[in-house]
Amino acid sequence: MKAPLIELSAIGHAFQGNRVLSDVSLTIETGQIITLIGPNGAGKTTLVKIVLSLLKPDTGTVTRAPDLRVGYMPQKLHIDPTLPLTLRRFLSLAEPSLQLCLNALAEVGIEKLIDMPLQSLSGGEMQRALLARAILRKPNLLVLDEPVQGVDVIGQEGLYRLIGQLRDRLDCGVLMVSHDLHLVMSATDEVICLNQHVCCHGHPDQVSTNPAFIELFGSRTAPYTHHHDHSHDPADNSRNGHSGGGHHD
Amino acid sequence: MIDVLLYALLAGLGVALVTGPLGAFIVWRRMAYFGDTLAHSSLLGVALALLMSIHPTLSVVIVCLVLALILVVLQQQQNLASDTLLGILSHTSLAIGLVAISLMPSVKVDLLSLLFGDLLTVTAQDIVIIYSIGTASILLMVLLWRPLLSITIHEELARVEGIPVTAVRSAFMLIIALEIAIAMKVVGILLITSLLVIPAATARRFARTPEQMALLASLLGCIAVICGLSSSWFLDTPAGPSIVLCAGGLFLLSLIKKQ
Numbered sequence: 001m002k003a004p005l006i007e008l009s010a011i012g013h014a015f016q017g018n019r020v021l022s023d024v025s026l027t028i029e030t031g032q033i034i035t036l037i038g039p040n041g042a043g044k045t046t047l048v049k050i051v052l053s054l055l056k057p058d059t060g061t062v063t064r065a066p067d068l069r070v071g072y073m074p075q076k077l078h079i080d081p082t083l084p085l086t087l088r089r090f091l092s093l094a095e096p097s098l099q100l101c102l103n104a105l106a107e108v109g110i111e112k113l114i115d116m117p118l119q120s121l122s123g124g125e126m127q128r129a130l131l132a133r134a135i136l137r138k139p140n141l142l143v144l145d146e147p148v149q150g151v152d153v154i155g156q157e158g159l160y161r162l163i164g165q166l167r168d169r170l171d172c173g174v175l176m177v178s179h180d181l182h183l184v185m186s187a188t189d190e191v192i193c194l195n196q197h198v199c200c201h202g203h204p205d206q207v208s209t210n211p212a213f214i215e216l217f218g219s220r221t222a223p224y225t226h227h228h229d230h231s232h233d234p235a236d237n238s239r240n241g242h243s244g245g246g247h248h249d
Numbered sequence: 250m251i252d253v254l255l256y257a258l259l260a261g262l263g264v265a266l267v268t269g270p271l272g273a274f275i276v277w278r279r280m281a282y283f284g285d286t287l288a289h290s291s292l293l294g295v296a297l298a299l300l301m302s303i304h305p306t307l308s309v310v311i312v313c314l315v316l317a318l319i320l321v322v323l324q325q326q327q328n329l330a331s332d333t334l335l336g337i338l339s340h341t342s343l344a345i346g347l348v349a350i351s352l353m354p355s356v357k358v359d360l361l362s363l364l365f366g367d368l369l370t371v372t373a374q375d376i377v378i379i380y381s382i383g384t385a386s387i388l389l390m391v392l393l394w395r396p397l398l399s400i401t402i403h404e405e406l407a408r409v410e411g412i413p414v415t416a417v418r419s420a421f422m423l424i425i426a427l428e429i430a431i432a433m434k435v436v437g438i439l440l441i442t443s444l445l446v447i448p449a450a451t452a453r454r455f456a457r458t459p460e461q462m463a464l465l466a467s468l469l470g471c472i473a474v475i476c477g478l479s480s481s482w483f484l485d486t487p488a489g490p491s492i493v494l495c496a497g498g499l500f501l502l503s504l505i506k507k508q
Contacts, residue, residue, distance in 0.1 A: 085402070
């Protein structure tokens with residue numbers, strides 16, 4: 001068994017006295033796709049920043065594999081319209097070799113757009129461009145912050161399929177943050193439902209029927225309505241810190 | 250007489266060459282007001298130079314850097330919007346400069362030339378300072394080009410990719426401070442930002458890459474200096490404002506081109 005890529009244990013963090021995360025543990029292994037879901041303000045972004053070493057948690061420990069290489073796909077890119085930047089130039093900032101850039105673009109299926117200004121790409125094309133930049137670093141861990149944001153439903157399915165293929169080909173771990181539930185459930189190995197602490201986690205089938213999950217998202221959004229036959233570990237459904245079933249948009 | 254014109258031209262061109270790429274970054278990073286704030290504080294730098302008898306270029310750079318540092322700290326701690334904070338510091342520092350200079354009756358200061366530039370009194374020593382600082386700024390910018398572009402696009406992505414963001418940003422502040430110190434003589438404290446922003450905005454309409462935009466901005470800045478100086482020479486208009494007016498005219502002309 002290979003050592004995990006990254007291991008977070010008992011992470012706690014607060015911003016100016018506002019507790020955002022408490023006692024969050026998370027392990028990402030090679031080849032595993034983990035999805036973080038949770039309402040706004042649940043601390044997803046904070047947790048991602050800790051994984052990316054952009055933020056040092058107040059408490060808890062983070063252990064990284066010595067050969068960890070992270071490919072990061074940010075949630076959104078705000079490029080000022082005054083900056084003339086083609087996709088080619090954008091990728092060249094991460095990797096000077098044109099051939100490698102072309103390979104990455106082919107992998108995400110947008111090699112024809114290489115000379116387009118970045119600002120003219122559609123939502124789905126932009127996400128693929130960001131994904132191409134992330135894989136240029138030959139990562140063994142991909143961190144994707146809302147990778148299907150601003151993409152239509154058909155495009156979302158395509159993107160999730162692509163992320164699965166990339167996981168297989170790069171043999172990397174994937175940590176995704178997601179807002180939507182239905183599609184992401186089918187594309188993931190483990191779901192972590194976060195609301196400042198880990199409400200519940202496990203295989204998508206299990207999580208979607210977990211009372212803590214249903215309280216947070218409502219049963220309407222739960223993708224699988226079968227399997228009501230198993231019990232839950234009470235430790236997983238600690239109800240402290242719930243903000244009254246904060247709804248998710 | 251002709252050496253006055255030659256010195257003025259050399260000084261103007263030296264400053265315009267640096268404002269091209271620097272101005273492009275100011276525009277991309279939406280820092281025009283930030284640049285303006287630092288420029289306004291340079292009057293305080295001049296006052297300090299007079300008070301302590303040091304070279305104004307040095308004290309202006311120091312004051313700009315201190316103000317940049319104060320800004321960064323306040324932006325992190327205060328709940329005020331960034332532009333409100335800039336508005337407070339910009340005008341307060343200008344006012345401190347004006348008051349400080351008025352309190353020094355022993356020295357005669359030509360306030361107008363500080364505020365709007367005095368290109369026709371440039372000395373050989375000024376030229377040496379402009380070109381040595383200008384060369385250093387351009388070298389620094391070439392060196393930092395890629396990381397600067399990366400953090401302009403997405404700071405956290407750049408950080409994850411291993412770019413020392415804080416160091417690069419600090420170096421960028423230093424370049425701005427240096428440029429303000431040398432541009433003061435040419436267009437004056439109140440007009441420095443225009444020399445940064447207008448040529449870059451004009452160049453945007455013709456450029457397809459960041460590098461093209463930076464070089465074109467330098468070229469447009471040089472054209473504005475030449476035209477403005479000619480106007481000053483033949484029509485006896487003030488040099489600094491004439492240069493800015495020419496830059497503005499070039500921008501208006503560029504609007505004719507369809508995007």
